[in-house]
Amino acid sequence: MTTTHSLRLHRDTGLVREARLTVGFVLCLRFTLCAFANFVDVLRLAADEGDRSRPIRCKWSVIAPNMRPISSSSGITVQPQETFGDPTRFDYIVVVGGLIDEMERNDEQIDAFLRQAAAARVPLVGLCTGTFVLYRAGLMKGYRGCVSWFHYEDFRSQFDGLRPVSDQIFVVDRDRLTCAGGASTAHLAAFLIERHVGRAQATKSLHIMMIPDVEKGETLQPGFALDFQTSDPIVHKALLLMQQCLDMPLSIEQIARQLKVGKRRLERRFRDALGSSPFAAFMELRLALVHFLLENTDKSIASIAAESGFCDSSHLSRMFRRRFSIAPQEFRKSLLGHSAVAV
Incomplete structure (x- = not known):
């Protein structure tokens, strides 16, 4: 060069x-x-x-x-x-x-x-x-x-x-x-x-500049990319809207209203595009955020619950265990164990 x-x-x-x-x-x-x-x-x-x-x-x-x-x-x-x-x-x-x-x-x-x-x-x-x-x-x-x-x-x-x-x-x-x-x-x-x-x-x-430290290029984007891939524009807009309000989740009715479509039509589009309901997709996004915060921050479970729109720690723990077959606290401890082995 x-x-x-x-x-x-x-x-x-x-x-x-x-x-x-x-x-x-x-x-x-x-x-x-x-x-x-x-x-x-x-x-x-x-x-x-x-x-x-x-x-x-x-x-x-x-x-x-x-x-x-x-x-x-x-x-x-x-x-x-x-x-x-x-x-x-x-x-x-x-x-x-x-x-x-x-x-x-x-x-x-x-x-x-x-x-x-x-x-x-x-x-x-x-x-x-x-x-x-x-x-x-x-x-x-x-x-x-x-x-x-x-x-x-x-x-x-x-x-x-x-x-x-x-x-x-x-x-x-x-x-x-x-x-x-x-x-x-x-x-x-x-x-x-x-x-x-x-x-x-x-x-x-x-x-x-009050930025804690130099990050490598491989660092995940804070918003993390949508895991759902779809060519349906309504479903895609709904997913983006969900991702922008993870801390204060909108109801499916509110999302449909903002997109100017009926609730049943939105549910049908989700089924055709993703094989799941809007509610299930929204929960998947919120739990993905929880997973990311557990893995990349030292925030408390209560703080993570508030940030991802769960009413309390126990609600978060119940949904996280159902999705990942492990409690949030146990998941975080397993990460610390892997780090200790790596060192």
Whole structure:
């Protein structure tokens, strides 16, 4: 891979220092501000001592076809600092995606620049729906790409026959790096900081941002992907709605009302698509969350019960045992036993 490094003048000492990591940001129309801000702030905090924001160890720039401000999905605009030019002046080109409706439209200037960067062997990074942009530009053939579980079906509808990774926070596949968006962009940025600058700087950045520690790409997405695979749009929307209210479960009647279908019709669609009732599917999602929290957190059973919509610990324990043939406490103890053996 071709890398170029920028020499930066350290104002305090007058010494010239080398930027170990240079990043060019391509912001799509209606881009996700959170994804961009998390990523660039990790760079900013790793680039200098303390919180002084001088681009010493890292350098970054927002690049675009022209110098017109780019509007984010929140309405806040960002002013580009440079036009596209030669992509090899950067170690990575990072594409920050936007709203799904925008991702369905081609931006030939962005696509052409990304193809130019790929031809020059500059690694490409897709943040949030930036993964869609890389696929759309034809730059992900033979590569694994990561998308949020929330956008899994949107991806499949746009790229028929392709199945993205939707259960990890980010994926590094040679010179293509993609992530689910949100907080996962900070972890992907920390991965690059650790690779090029050092683990101490990566950890420092996340700690200042109140993020506990550097997560690996294999870490499960907090929302975890839907285990149910269906092409029925009503069933899929119902499952997403269920997943968004696991702590305060809606009744099947309320779900049907929100989807503007009758309760019996919704039940029939679930039977045809999944071979189960909406209630059974909802319970499966809630128990999957319980399983995930038991395995990945030290939260109390009572806290997990509240977070997954069970009325109390005993109700949770009863349903968990029925599904997994083991009590939640015993399941957690078995995990600790496996850890002790592994050590």
